[in-house]
């Protein structure tokens with residue numbers, strides 16, 4: 001498939017997804033409580049078959065879903081992506097029992113998943129994570145804290161990365177599937193700039209056994225990286241969807257807003273700004289599609305491409321949304337306006353799943369490795 005254009009079936013699917021997001025999902029999102037898991041929304045994503053499509057489908061499908069949903073309903077986009085992030089380790093590295101127990105529930109939108117890697121003292125430097133897995137009998141007891149975990153503390157289970165071998169860095173981390181009802185596990189919601197379900201998880205000697213391990217003991221970092229390599233370009237797709245929504249709103253606004261005896265778009269300073277926004281959005285979109293296609297083709301340079309796509313798309317979306325706010329004037333800053341919402345939403349993707357600076361570090365490392 002040429003990466004520079006979608007085929008007609010893909011284009012039609014994106015149109016259908018945008019319509020579903022606007023007509024079916026947006027009303028459910030509006031009824032949700034900001035910063036909380038919206039279970040009716042997750043259930044609708046399940047009924048529509050979108051969560052099921054996360055597992056087994058390729059990176060490009062994931063990107064098209066995220067971009068299309070983001071254009072019409074960022075809450076639906078995020079709810080879908082978080083089901084994928086939390087449950088992908090189960091799909092990719094789970095035992096048949098773990099998969100049978102959780103994947104049908106996740107896919108149906110009845111079970112909510114979380115991906116718990118970050119800690120108060122281990123964010124970008126994830127290999128420094130310290131959540132202790134102390135051996136007890138034929139299992140472990142988990143003690144410590146995870147923070148900035150999307151869907152926590154409401155998720156029904158979390159993929160939790162814990163330190164099984166002290167001092168071993170990335171090679172001493174194990175991934176565990178931890179159901180929310182384990183004794184000793186509690187959580188606290190966190191209130192963010194954008195309405196994102198997120199919180200901290202507190203582990204007080206939470207028991208886990210070998211049956212809870214995802215993948216191999218001390219090889220959990222690989223589980224995390226496998227998931228992040230798939231999801232990184234799709235964070236870029238989320239950003240492209242937001243940029244496109246901001247661009248569409250700007251086209252409509254500048255074509256209709258009366259100013260100086262004409263409309264805003266008659267001012268070349270305005271129309272050139274819109275042209276720049278459109279060009280940068282398209283460039284970001286193409287880089288995202290190329291990274292996703294490289295992932296699906298099993299290309300060797302996926303880490304570099306994924307990092308480039310995430311970096312460029314998230315930075316571009318920030319630029320485009322900011323420019324859209326400027327061209328809308330005061331109305332864009334009124335609480336409840338699409339751009340007020342996007343202005344808050346667009347900020348976090350430059351930080352999570354590898355901050356912009358971390359993506360540059362990955363790209364540079366790959367370049368000099370050659």
Ligand SMILES: Cc1cc2nc3c(=O)[nH]c(=O)nc-3n(C[C@H](O)[C@H](O)[C@H](O)COP(=O)(O)OP(=O)(O)OC[C@H]3O[C@@H](n4cnc5c(N)ncnc54)[C@H](O)[C@@H]3O)c2cc1C
Nearest residue numbers: 115116117118123124125148149150348351352353355357
């Ligand atoms: C909305 C949201 C949702 C999130 N969801 C999840 C989740 O579901 N699961 C999860 O595990 N985590 C999640 N996170 C946490 C996220 O992954 C971390 O915030 C991220 O890894 C950065 O870690 P930190 O915030 O501790 O910042 P730090 O690691 O302290 O970094 C702070 C800043 O320092 C700079 N910096 C860091 N490292 C480098 C470097 N190598 N070179 C140059 N500059 C550098 C960057 O500017 C960076 O932004 C989420 C965060 C947000 C905001």
